[in-house]
Amino acid sequence: MSRPRPTLAAVAARAGVALSTASLVYSGSERVAPGTRERVLGAAAELGYGGPDPVARSLRSRRSGIVGAVVGERLMYAFRDPVAVLLLDGITEVLGPLGVGLLLLPGDRERSGPSVAQLSRVPLDAAVYATCGLEDDPALEHLRRRGVPVVAVEGPVADDLVLVGIEDRAGSAALAEHLRDLGHRRVAVVAMPLRLDGTRGPVDAARRSLVHYRDVRERLLGVEQVLGSVPAVEAAANAVEEGERAARALLDRPAATRPTAVVAQSDLLAAGVLRAAAALGLAVPGDLSVVGFDGVDLPWLAPAVLTTAVQPTQEKGRAAGRAAAALIEGRRPDDLVLPVELRVGTTTGPAPAAR
């Protein structure tokens, strides 16, 4: 429908300068006479030239200006989690001004990550595992072979991966201590998915050995470090409904055996626990204390203020962005673990028996 776009060569010809000179104009070089520059730009305008072709530029400069974000789930699930959104926001905040774009690499129902076929067609300077476990991921193997450096948010420690994480264990331990100090002895955990296979229900040792995510594992360990072994129920997704479902399984029993406190591994799950409590007629924190993790803004919980461990999610994203930028420049940044902070809200109180 349209004839071929003009090339830089055409512009140079029209301006009566060499191709290399015209290129200099677009690379913003100082060493080109103002008159020449104007002539080139004028010719470009006349021809409707839109600037150098990014693909050709990438081929020469060995840099595509694109970082992949491996998301693991379909967007409609992954982005329901404010943590994921804030994380990507932080990444783009850093990468955008550097002229680096973020390419979404979502999984689908079957796969917790992008297909290799999809990955292999895309020019990546680096990849960030944003909301996706990466143990035995075929996509990771492919990236390695391609020589694409990888930033793993909440990922495992590995030689060829840059880790950006938070103090999951310490944060969870602080929450557990808070509950212990309030006199809670029957505490249960509502866990985020250990891996993306749709499993929900009580977590036994076998299931636990399959855990794919650093944050899930560490948050569990943090609680156990303080309270010893506690029963845990896994949610099939990090979502309010799933938290509610898991909490019902935990709470729908006589007061004598019911937990007096629930540690949800995320604020989203905690919101579900609060809904379950309300549905079962349990007062919070009178009958039940609830804590979350993340410190995300859930305005519709008001007037309740969730007791939680606040993580610097956006800063984590920025750090991941900076790490990716460093890798692109050939540097190898250090692993980074950011602190979390205990925030005591209105959803925790003394254990019922202790009142």
Place this chain on the structure above:
Amino acid sequence: MSRPRPTLAAVAARAGVALSTASLVYSGSERVAPGTRERVLGAAAELGYGGPDPVARSLRSRRSGIVGAVVGERLMYAFRDPVAVLLLDGITEVLGPLGVGLLLLPGDRERSGPSVAQLSRVPLDAAVYATCGLEDDPALEHLRRRGVPVVAVEGPVADDLVLVGIEDRAGSAALAEHLRDLGHRRVAVVAMPLRLDGTRGPVDAARRSLVHYRDVRERLLGVEQVLGSVPAVEAAANAVEEGERAARALLDRPAATRPTAVVAQSDLLAAGVLRAAAALGLAVPGDLSVVGFDGVDLPWLAPAVLTTAVQPTQEKGRAAGRAAAALIEGRRPDDLVLPVELRVGTTTGPAPAAR
């Protein structure tokens, strides 16, 4: 830190075949002897070759396999809107299996869209204006010059744009009729931002002439078509808090002058209106009826069910994805307007005076 990646030429040399033959192997051609294929693949494995370089491939094939998603705001704001997320989900659902990736092109605080500098470095086969007005957008001009075809979701009708939209006007009219039939005469509108400049407050004629978004304009017209001119308050963002804020301005007055119904232009804003009503002690629908638009899933509104116009958001995304795919192949798909459906919930009832 690492020696240069092996190229296809190196693989071919090692396998003792010509470069072009090796290329054939990777393009999945049938016309290569099984033995030869194995030899090439073997050599590739030995060399740790990860497949053809996508950039070089793109240069030859004149196709990058990347579609840009123009988002307009920072992700943390844009993705708070479930409509935006579902839209992108629908797009990736179609594009992913086609081997086409989605690149995020968010704006920042200052700009309602990506900078031209950013845009010009990225290889795009097409762009989708997902959640972003595009009247007098410099980025759009740049895309035109580059010859990048554009799909405009809820965008204006234009010759060089493919429009994918919904029946905004008819949907709003249906909602207005519903309210009119319930006896409401004092109706007010809480509008989504007319453009992204942080403005909030009453909408006058001057402000209204600045409207950037097709859906905002059409939804306003739909209401007026049924009820005539109605007062409208603009929210600074499509978010719950903003809806609440706008509603307070509208509702915090004596019952005699207070609207008996509020038409929010989105479910998110409607949720805010419901919160404001609760805060002001107004019963819904006893004292006030509230309608939204979109039909998004806001589980925390339960047990209330919002009266709203349900749009096929994900299908709209899929349609946008299909349109982009068609444009990449050089076809020019028709504009598409999808239907919306009135859903009567529990937030609307007879006007107080009419009871």
Place this chain on the structure above:
DNA sequence: TTGAAAGCGTTACCAG
């Protein structure tokens, strides 16, 4: 079925 050669549009280098 395989091989040779011609680009794709640009940048980087080296002369002048």
Place this chain on the structure above:
DNA sequence: CTGGTAACGCTTTCAA
């Protein structure tokens, strides 16, 4: 400051 020329890594005719 400007001009020539050689890559960048691959796909795609066209012959053999």
